[in-house]
Amino acid sequence: DAGVTQSPTHLIKTRGQQVTLRCSPKSGHDTVSWYQQALGQGPQFIFQYYEEEERQRGNFPDRFSGHQFPNYSSELNVNALLLGDSALYLCASSESPGHRAGELFFGEGSRLTVL
Amino acid sequence: KNEVEQSPQNLTAQEGEFITINCSYSVGISALHWLQQHPGGGIVSLFMLSSGKKKHGRLIATINIQEKHSSLHITASHPRDSAVYICAVRRYYSGGGADGLTFGKGTHLIIQP
Numbered sequence: 330d331a332g333v334t335q336s337p338t339h340l341i342k343t344r345g346q347q348v349t350l351r352c353s354p355k356s357g358h359d360t361v362s363w364y365q366q367a368l369g370q371g372p373q374f375i376f377q378y379y380e381e382e383e384r385q386r387g388n389f390p391d392r393f394s395g396h397q398f399p400n401y402s403s404e405l406n407v408n409a410l411l412l413g414d415s416a417l418y419l420c421a422s423s424e425s426p427g428h429r430a431g432e433l434f435f436g437e438g439s440r441l442t443v444l
Numbered sequence: 445k446n447e448v449e450q451s452p453q454n455l456t457a458q459e460g461e462f463i464t465i466n467c468s469y470s471v472g473i474s475a476l477h478w479l480q481q482h483p484g485g486g487i488v489s490l491f492m493l494s495s496g497k498k499k500h501g502r503l504i505a506t507i508n509i510q511e512k513h514s515s516l517h518i519t520a521s522h523p524r525d526s527a528v529y530i531c532a533v534r535r536y537y538s539g540g541g542a543d544g545l546t547f548g549k550g551t552h553l554i555i556q557p
Binding site for chain 2: 362364366370371372373374375376377385387417419421431432433434435436437438440
């Protein structure tokens, strides 16, 4: 049983460009959350998707957007990239959101470098 | 003040020592997670707690809801335990809606042979 898979693992972009990161949740999981982890910092919650809708959002600008597909996979899009967007982007999946959520499973992350 | 505080930030110990990492939080929570992150980034969930104590191998996690405090203990520590250990809380919302985790900054643990 594959766990959470993310792609790409590494990528380099330049300021102003746009990037799309992808996440496939663990089999049986329907809830996907995205986190940004800057170097040396703890992860920061970006948003969570459930039933193809954004259910909650952290303190991130509208340049960060996402999508969830009927098969529960998800994309994170970042427009107009800034140098400060350089980070490890982590995807986590679980069974259902909120208080019913069970164990979290994380992907290996996508490391984005903005030059 | 951060909603989730961990201590210590850095810890170096000798192989075999008993390790304790502490986490305090200031918000109402529905669950607390202890996570392990190795160099390179991947995060593994060690425990999810809402009350009491859990044990898995050499790892023990406890939580005191009234005091808003949790501890992660490692018995008979080994160099392969070297990693960043992160405490994260799932905030409680009365409506039971979706929520993301709030993370501590992590404890960087090094176990020397």
